[in-house]
Amino acid sequence: MIVVADNLRITLPVIQQAVERFDPEPIRQMANACKAAGAQAMDINSGPLTRNPAEKMTFLVSNVRACVDLPLVLDTTNPDAMAAGLAVCNGRATINGISLEPEKLQRILPLARQTDADLVAYLLRPDGHVPADAAGRMEAAVQLFAKCEKAGITAERLIFDPIVAPLAWQDGNRQNMAVLETIRTLPDLLGTPVRTMAGLSNLTTGAPDAATRKRYQQAFLPMLAAAGTDFILMNVLDPDLMRTAKACRNITAGSIFSWQ
Structure with missing residues (x-):
């Protein structure tokens, strides 16, 4: 059983502000804290990233990768952000994720x-409901x-x-x-x-x-x-x-x- 840190998510104000300002320090502090706590992988939850998605995901992934060597799970619904994150992962990553929803397919x-x-497959109905x-x-x-x-x-x-x-x-x-x-x-x-x-x-x-x-x-x-x-x-x-x-x-x- 592999423990994946879900702590680096854009819903946290400190992470959201760091992404908006392109401030690497809060991102690196969180990544280091998760590794020190025993995380075996890290989920980077950037949300939908409607503005500058590729640039912001590149910023997130690059700064996490700069300080920890854990496997990464890229968690975004924006395909441009996902593609950018995959490009700078420097190793195998996991796409989080896909479902039967037509747009995601x-x-x-x-x-x-x-x-x-690798690919996370959510077991949802085509309408996105559980x-x-x-x-x-x-x-x-x-x-x-x-x-x-x-x-x-x-x-x-x-x-x-x-x-x-x-x-x-x-x-x-x-x-x-x-x-x-x-x-x-x-x-x-x-x-x-x-x-x-x-x-x-x-x-x-x-x-x-x-x-x-x-x-x-x-x-x-x-x-x-x-x-x-x-x-x-x-x-x-x-x-x-x-x-x-x-x-x-x-x-x-x-x-x-x-x-x-």
Whole structure:
């Protein structure tokens, strides 16, 4: 289970201001902090970047790459920004991501086809909504798998994200049990080993306070690990959450356990 830092996102005021001002220091500080905390990869969430998308994504990726050598996950809905980020990655990157939404298939899938980047596949309906249950997620997986295969993208490059739902949704509990079922079932459903990713922070969107957010994320993280999730997108600057992730990895590693 690989821990991917979700801390470098443009929704944070300090990151947003740094991008607008092309100020590298906050970007580099965040990247270094995430690596020091134990992140094994970094998600660079630039959002849609409607103004100067290529220049801003180049700025973000270049400054992260200048101070850490972690694998990068490029998280943007803007294809121009994605192309610019891929161009300066200096190594394999992951495109985050694609779904059955027609615009993403038309604009993001060609970028994946042109590069050797891995590709996150969101299990959403074509209208962008989250499926109601595990069956809906699996149907989306089968359709996406076929479209990617037709485009020449092999199963080894795909990372399926079944969409962790906020618990505050009316059916949040049921949705997240469906996430676990989907993760466990996908290899048999698709007839080949495939990787999965889960965005842990989504679980506690709207939580009343930090203590509640931590408690529920710490409860769900072992469930994701036990289901076989390969990548956990999470807040790596929370030391308690990171300790839980490390313990989960040690238990599920499949190797001989040692307290050392």
